Amino acid sequence: MSYLTPAALTAVRDRREGGLTLGAFALGLVAVLATALVPAIPPGSGLVLGGALAGLTARSLVRALQLGLYFGGLVLVCWGAALVLFGVLAPVAAATPLSLLAVALGFGLPTLAAVAVRGLV
Amino acid sequence: MASDLAGVVASVLCLAVLLSAAVGGGSLLTLSAPASGAAWGPAYGANDGSVASRVADLGGPRQVENPYGHATVQYDDAGVPHINASNRQALAFAVGYVQARDRLFQMDLQRRLMSGNLSAAFGARAVESDRFHRQMGFADAANASWRRIRDTEAGDGVRAYSAGVNRYIDARPTPFEFRANDYEPTRWTPQDTLIVGKLIAWDLTGDFRDLRGRSIRRAFPDRTDEVAALYPDQLDHDEAIVDSAVGGERNAVGEPRPELVSGDADAGLQGLYEELRPHQSEPGLGSNSWVVAGRHTEDGSPIVANDPHLSLTVPSVWYEQHLRVRGDGDDAMDVRGVAFPGVPTVVIGANEDIAWGFTNVGADQTDLYRYDRPSADTYRYRGETREFETHNETIPVKDGRDRTVRIRRTVHGPFLSRETPQGETGVAVSWVGLGDTRESVAIxxxxxxxxxxxxxxIMRRFDSPTQNFVAADIRDGGTYFRLTGRYPVRQVGNRSVTGDRVFDGSAARVEWPGFEPYGRTNWSAFHDYDAVPEVRNPDYLATANQRTTDDPPFYIAHSPRYADPYRGERINDLLEQRATSDRPITAEYVRRMQRDVRSEAAADLLPVVADATGEMAPETRAAADRLKDWDRNMTRDSRAALLYARWLEHYRNATFGDEFRSRGLDESYFPKDHTLARLPADSRWFDDVRTGDRERRADIAARALRRAVAEIDREGWETYGDYNRLHAEHPFPLEFLDFPGRGMDGSAYTVSNFRSQRSTQAGSSWRMVVTEGESSGVIPGGQSGNPYSPRYHSQLDEWAAGEYKSMARASAGRTELVFVPADGGAE
Structure with missing residues (x-):
């Protein structure tokens, strides 16, 4: 519990963390999809939003870190699957250092966002 | 409480990292973020064969509105678009769209380079390039050409093409390079298409080599005759194109050789060549082509072979396309071949009746003029003082302050200068391509x-560049050769003169009649079209950038501008061997010729090594023995080819390097290897001026081989392919954009051409063999400029292995794009 965490949120986290996390992940994926489809939305903001939502649902700071990593991994897996469907997984993977940076950002952005949010609320 | 505090600290730290990533690493984040990063946008539509693409196509092919009419596009396995249109403008629109789809960045880069707009996209490092290109006024020259052709049918085609490019720019995501460099393509104009033509022409015929000769003469004032012998008017060989043609009817009648004018206008141009040299094409661009009449082939159909040796760029220089206009109307046609991206038409290829190809002539298309200068803003001309035609242009610079460039022009063309301790020195440039050339109409x-x-x-209108043009009538077996381009009349009084000196512009010496830079040139005032060398219906004729003819009707060029004769000699030998045998020349035989890697240069030069074995230590002699037994084939797995290639480099340097470098001339000033091969054993050039001894040819040959062996050991090279490697690199410093490297066969002097030692490597940029029913071609890379596309370098393996793909005109598969008339009207 943080200084700013409402008691109700703490209670909900304790009772329904699993369901909340699923919802956060789903919303986060929608946000990531939106950033991929709408050029006006800053790239990476979907990852940050998804991580922040995941952090909001976490029972602890450590759990937030875990959920951030999980969400990042989920986004990368979904993206990889999309690249397979588009037939470009291999050339995208070969586009180093950008592809390596993408993996780092995939894990890093939501994790940072999750910890940042959970540390405050 | 302690955990709360830790949480806040962690939160603040994470926020700080996020913020710094957003601010400090913003561009990398924007580029690389998974799924949404700008770098990945072009990936999603890159593979037409993907599951996603096929699902998207379930609703039918993608439709694009075309204001000019109906067209369909099918892509074959190599990514070659087969475009079928209702009329030529509808066709041009579709071509613009598909070229932009595959090569928009390359197209944009070309026009930016020539119009002096690179800095606006790439920053201050391109300012000097922009300054030069603006001073030359290539954009104004393209404008002049556009004024000349805009009311022609070809002009309508260029307009429609431009509209097609812009339709793609409006409709589709920008290519990777724009995103990576954070800029947007501007609208494509007809002048942009014509400036691509100026770029090609400048690469092939634009240079300042008249100043090069001056630099050499000034460096050796004490050895005038010896130096002149190194750069003869003509190399001593019998391989001139027209003269070694077999059969056919020639038009060119030899006249007395043009006289040299004095070089007294050369004074006071110190350092100018060295300053301008970076803006001319490096030596080493060349090509092969030959044509064989039907009477020598198996089925009576003639054969046209062409492999232009241009820079091996990423993406590839050429874009292959198959263009068809349906029906029986006047504009019905069916043509396949390659174009430069940015150009709507097939530049090298074949239609149902005619096949054709080009190689560079090497003609002297540039003259330079110096002036008496009463003041910084004026020059003397025909006894009067004139002001330069002057204006300022602003070079926009990305992430930097804009620069101003002062443009000055004289009656002869743009004035290029440099500051020296003695004041400003400069020349005006007359280059044929600055006129309102009509090659776009001809093509x-x-x-x-x-x-x-x-x-x-048609070729009357091919004003620039000067090319060896070969063609054949596929149906009736006829063949044809001529030089394209316009050749300025250079005269002093009634005497014809050569153009390899700087002329006195103030005295109006050797002005080109009819030439109006950036204006309307009277092309009929140039040398008469009917006097330009041509051969009608040769049995066979080969061009490899060697001298056109031993007795030209007017000055075309001197030996430094022509290629050494080795490739031409080998092609002529192979054609003669077959033509004089009882076996016909077939397409397969011609393809084998294009893959030929025997070096006639090695055969010419290596006797020098054999003669020098007495001067060699045992290890070096072993290398010489290996060379003696070598078959002269420059194959990647050959140790002897490696020894020869490195020996030649050291032999050249050991012969000329001591004298030339000590006088400020680097290896680009060295004479041709054909000249080197003919230096007598006791030539003074073999003497190393740094030693007290008097070296002879054998000493230098042995020394060069010793150095080559040591270098090979030091570098760890085993075979020629370890040294002769392909490095085709994208302009951006991202390794994944480059083509995969590999050891290569071939050299500068082999028919299968590969020049590994240029700053941008060069070689066969398109191999084509056309005959009725069995045409084939291959490019060194791929059709798509999209690095995520499976066609980015899908032909590279075939090209490197000397294989070909079919150039069939048959239906290529599913229709991927349909262009529908804007008014929904009839097809």
């Missing part, structure tokens, strides 16, 4: 030509 018409008489008439 447009050539795409639909039906016989060789029509071709000959």
């Amino acid at each position: 447009y018409e050539l795409n639909g030509a039906t016989d060789l008489d029509e071709v000959r008439e």
Whole structure:
């Protein structure tokens, strides 16, 4: 519990963390999809939003870190699957250092966002 | 409480990292973020064969509105678009769209380079390039050409093409390079298409080599005759194109050689060549082509072979396309071949009746003029003082302050100068390409030509660049050769003169009649079209950038501008061997010729090594023995080819390097290897001026081989392919954009051409063999400029292995794009 965490949120986290996390992940994926489809939305903001939502649902700071990593991994897996469907997984993977940076950002952005949010609320 | 505090600290730290990533690493984040990063946008539509693409196509092919009419696009396995249109403008629109789809960045880069707008996209490092290109006024020259052709049918085609490019720019995501460099393509204009033509022409015929000769003469004032012998008017060989043609009817009648004018206008141009040299094409661009008449082939159909040796760029220089206009109307046509991205028409290829190809002539298309200068803003001309035609232009610079460039022009063309301790020194440049050239009209018409008489008439409008043009009538077996381009009349009084000196512009010496830079040039005032060398119906004829003819009707060029004769000699030998045998020349035989890697240069030069074995230590002698037994084939797995290649480099350097470098001339000033091979054993050039001894040829040959062996050991090279490697690199410093490297066969002097030692490597940029029913071609890379596309370098393996793909005109598969008339009208 943080200084700013409402008691109700703490209670909900304790009772329904699993369901909340699923919802956060789903919303986060929608946000990531939106950033991929709408050029006006800053790239990476979907990852940050998804991580922040995941952090909001976490029972602890450590759990937030875990959920951030999980969400990042989920986004990368979904993206990889999309690249397979588009037939470009291999050339995208070969586009180093950008592809390596993408993996780092995939894990890093939501994790940072999750910890940042959970540390405050 | 302690955990709360830790949480806040962690939160603040994470926020700080996020913020710094957003601010400090913003561009990388924007580029690389998974799924949404700008770098990945072009990936999603890159593979037409993907599951996603096929699902998207379930609703039918993608439709694009075309204001000019109906067209469909099918892509074959190599990514070659087969475009079928209702009329030529509808066709041009579709071509613009598909070229932009595959090569928009390359197209944009070319026009930016020539118009002096690179800095606006790439920053201050391109300012000097922009300054030069603006001073030359290539954009104004393209404008002049556009004014000349805009009311022609070809002009309508260029307009429609431009509209097609812009439709793609409006409709689709920008290519990777724009995103990576954070800029947007601007609108494509007809002048942009014509400036691509100026770029090609400048690469092939634009240079300042008249100043090069001056630099050499000034460096050796004490050895005038010896130096002159190194750069003869003509190399000593019998391989001139027209003269070694077999059969056919020639038009060119030899006249007395033009006289040299004095070089007294050369004074006071110190350092100018060295300053301008970076803006001319490096030596080493060349090409092969040959044509064989039907009477020498198996089925009576002639054969046209062409492999232009241009820079091996990423993406590839050429874009292959198959263009068809349906029906029986006047504009019906069916043509396949390659174009420069940015150009709507097939530049090298074949239609149902005619096949054709080009190689560079090497003609002298540039003259330089110096002036008496009463003041910084004026020059003397025909006894009066004139002001330069002057204006300022602003070079926009990305992430930097804009620069101003002062443009000055004289009656002869742009004035280029440099500051020296003695004051400003400069020359005006007359280059044929600065006129309102009409090559775009000629190529447009050539795409639909039906016989060789029509071709000959069409080529009257091919004003620039100067090319060896070969063609064949696929149906009746006829063949044809001529030089394209316009050749300025250079005279002093009634005497014809050469153009390899700087002329006195103040005295109006050797002005080109009819030439109006950036204006309307009277092309008929240039040398008469009918006097330009041509051969009608040769049995066979080969061009490899060697001298056109031993007795030209007017000055075309001197030996430094022509290629050494080795490739031409080998092609002529192979054609003669077969033609004089009882076996016909077949397409397969011609393809084998294009893959030939025997070096006639090695055969010419290596006797020098054999003669020098007495001067060699045992290890070096072993290398010489290996060379003696070598078959002269420059194959990647050959140790002897490696020894020879490195020996030649050291031999050249050991012969000329001591004298030339000590006088401020680098290896680019060295004479041709054909000249080196003919230096007598006791030539003074072999003497190393740094030693007290008097070296002879054998000493230098042995020394060069010793150095080559040591270098090979030091570098760890085993075979020629370890040294002769392909490095085709994208302009951006991202390794994944480059083509995969590999050891290569071939050299500068082999028919299968590969020049590994240029700053941008060069070689066969398109191999084509055309005969009725069995045409084939290959490019060194791929059709798509999209690095995520499976066609980015899908032909590279075939090309490197000397294989070909079919150039069939048959239906290529599913229709991927349909262009529908804007008004929904009839097809």
